[in-house]
Amino acid sequence: MDLDTVRTFVAAADAGQFQEAAAELAVTQQAVSKRIAALERDLGVRLFTRTARGARLTIDGQAFLPHARELLRVAERAVASVRPGRRPLRVDVLASRSAASGLMRGFHRAYPEIELDVLMLFDIETAVAALRSGAIDASFRAVAVPGRPLPEDIETVRVLDEPLQLLTGPAHALAGARSVTVAQLAGHRIWMPGIVPGTEWAAYYDDLVAEFGLTIEATGPNFGSDALLDTIADTPALATFMGEHMRLVWPVGHDLRRIPVTDPTPVYPHSLLWHRDNPHPALAALRAHLAAATAAHDAAGTWAPDWVTPR
Amino acid sequence: MDLDTVRTFVAAADAGQFQEAAAELAVTQQAVSKRIAALERDLGVRLFTRTARGARLTIDGQAFLPHARELLRVAERAVASVRPGRRPLRVDVLASRSAASGLMRGFHRAYPEIELDVLMLFDIETAVAALRSGAIDASFRAVAVPGRPLPEDIETVRVLDEPLQLLTGPAHALAGARSVTVAQLAGHRIWMPGIVPGTEWAAYYDDLVAEFGLTIEATGPNFGSDALLDTIADTPALATFMGEHMRLVWPVGHDLRRIPVTDPTPVYPHSLLWHRDNPHPALAALRAHLAAATAAHDAAGTWAPDWVTPR
DNA sequence: CCCGGACACAACCAATGGTTGTGTCCATAG
């Protein structure tokens, strides 16, 4: 199916006749006739009843029309998403269903008229390069790994500390606990597959291990959260960490437990990064929204690596 | 833009290389290469970075990808909307923003997985013909005009009585009333443009006039609800009727008044019509939902023409 | 250094999709 054909269909439906639609599209009436005929052949139904003074939609045509309009709208947005200059605000998040995604959903609810594109880049290096080249406008990251400071033209503000929770299966030794302290976790195996060395995630968990003597196994590729949850549910010896705001597709019948961690509560810091000179108007709106939405909270009793930007 | 091209883009993005995408689409690698190149030329951006062992999405490509997927989803639904056999449930309503539309929105919320197409046919004759031919599956109507009984193969059930309210501008004589009785309306001009003679609407208002001696002017074409509201707002001598559940695009600064009508309250009856032998599985779900959602209410103190189906 | 895998370019060809010219149908006016 060709979008020019769909456009022709909508024009003809609006005009009520092929002639006028043809004039609007700057083609001949015969071209419109052939396009509509081809569309009808493809779909296998008649879309118009031809009369002596125009063409009226059949019922099938009436049913098809809103879908055709929607198709053109979506195509419009698709093209706009890569239009150089005045494209939608492009924001990089760590993962879908992460706390940053939640913040972006909140922003979208508050400003539904602002066009957004959310994507997930590989690591902070890529994100910073993309910010500097203008390929993206903002990035939610844990800011900097020790020894690699941010370039001077990248600005940053801490927007959210996400408490980590322990996730266990029902047979795990800590499964019955209402909450656990970090000290209690020593000796338990914590499994975080898919953590790529050198990324901000790796630096975070390295520091967590160094600080509290935990056993974190970052081995193995990430087969997706489904596989991770399956394993955690079935393996009494394994637990994993998970952001408190992380929305999971909760598997049924697995009886997984989310257990708060205290003394201190490890928090994963989310910062917003952007380029100093980025002129995108929606970027200012996003920064203002985040400043308002993420009110300062009490950092007492929480832990974050000392290399993160202070709030 | 051609949807085959978009499909090719998505396949290549998923596969990570043109070769495999080509195999999947049953074309040559060169064809994929040319399609992607054409898409990049149309959009004016590079979508892939070509490497020796495949093609990876650029950031523009990553931004474009979800839009491309959405485009294919919408196209899929568009085609499905006219697929003979197993197409979405097609329901005819009197008008968008009518009470029937509200019922359909409720049904959609309750059963989001059921595919729906809502359309607005011209009159009940058309609707009945469409029901009998199978072109639509259900219709919300006021059922039958006196002297023209429904065919035997069309079944019907009364689902909703919508109270009528008076709509006036601020300078109208009744503008200050909290409610008005039907008797009070005698002598006031009520304007209902766009009522087509012979339709169920016309029959309804004819009966209302005959019963209570109102002055209803059905003259003039319908220039849309905006024009109607403009006129009502500015003309002290005119008022109009409007369904209580009708959601209007309320014009700002017009200070329109909605005034309940009592003694009795004229109600506009909405019935669901369907063909006795229609096998569409979603039709049963719709009927069950409507039976549950539209609990019987008190008909005392209301008026409807005596030719409507009793509840 | 060479090989294999992957993408791009060139040449060629069938099919698509446009144009002009013409025919048919139908509503309306005389």
Next chain:
DNA sequence: CTATGGACACAACCATTGGTTGTGTCCGGG
């Protein structure tokens, strides 16, 4: 009843598109 004008379809023709095969280039790995 007939003439007329408007609107769509069909036919013939042609430029362009979009596919194929054949070949070149680039790059990573043995």
